[in-house]
Amino acid sequence: MNAVIWHNPRCGTxxxxxxxxxxxxxxxTVVEYLKQVPDKDALVAMISAAGISVREAIRSKEAVYAELGLADQALDDDALLAAMLANPVLINRPFVRTDLGTRLxxxxxxxxxxxxxLATPFTKEDGSVIGG
Known part of the structure; x- marks a missing residue:
């Protein structure tokens, strides 16, 4: 199966x-999106394929989110996308695309x-077990 993950190795999730x-x-295929920033078309396509809004795809816990005033609900998708592309830490992660779909x-x-x-259970970093 083909798969792509937009990955941040510093993020536990x-x-x-x-x-x-x-x-x-x-x-x-691992794309470290903080180093290989996607272009606008790729970002829009990933968000759309995941079936979420641009606002759902933005990482609101980052300091730059508040600094840029991105909580303002009047901001349109283009403004949010521009902020995400200029500050890729704002792109929520990880996005994954496989042959079966795309998810944040x-x-x-x-x-x-x-x-x-999954054929066998998986143990996450925190010790919780899923699948299998």
Missing amino acids: SRNTLALLRHAGIEP CRPSELVLEILPP
Whole structure:
């Protein structure tokens, strides 16, 4: 199965999602989106394929979110996308695309919706067990 993950190795959710993909026998294409910032078309396509809004795809816990006033509900999608592209830390993660669909995998278990069933359980970094 083909898979792509937009990954931040410093993020536990992203690490767990990547490990889940590998546990399922899938070696995904790993895009460290903080280093390889997507273009607007790729970002819009990933958000749309995941079936979420641009606002749902933005990481509101980052300091720059408040600094830029992005909580203002009057801001349109273009303004939010521009902020995400200029400050990729604002792109929520991890996004995963497989042959079965696309998801923003928060929590990491959401990746199971676009994977074949796991043959064995998976243990996350925090010790919780899922699948299998």
